[in-house]
Amino acid sequence: MITVTLPWPDKLLSPNARAHHFARSRAAGIARRQAWGLTLEAAGASPSWAKNGARLSWQFCPPSRRRFDTDNLIAQHKAAQDGIADALGVDDSRFVSTYSIGEPTKGGAVIV
Numbered sequence: 001m002i003t004v005t006l007p008w009p010d011k012l013l014s015p016n017a018r019a020h021h022f023a024r025s026r027a028a029g030i031a032r033r034q035a036w037g038l039t040l041e042a043a044g045a046s047p048s049w050a051k052n053g054a055r056l057s058w059q060f061c062p063p064s065r066r067r068f069d070t071d072n073l074i075a076q077h078k079a080a081q082d083g084i085a086d087a088l089g090v091d092d093s094r095f096v097s098t099y100s101i102g103e104p105t106k107g108g109a110v111i112v
Helices: 021-043 048-052 070-076 078-088
Strands: 005-007 054-061 095-101 109-111
Touching: 005 021, 021 078, 054 070, 054 078, 070 078, 070 095, 078 095
Parallel strands: 054 095
Antiparallel strands: 005 109, 054 109
């Protein structure tokens, strides 16, 4: 088992954001590269067990006590999930994911 702590997602990645597609694309690229790098750092070389897929447990620790819509949080992390899949060398369709909301954390974080 490995644990990866991702930064809170950029607002531009929200399905509700009214952002220009270039700005959204740039934010998605950054999120994907961050997730890739943090996953490689946590896992080292691509683990052999990941080739057949993996179970991902996503815990969203928001930056404030306000309520967040879980569906939007999941959508905001599509690029991060792709980055994790890239680092593990597996197709992300092989992931089985669960989601939960954790305690608020200064600046926010996502623990996978």
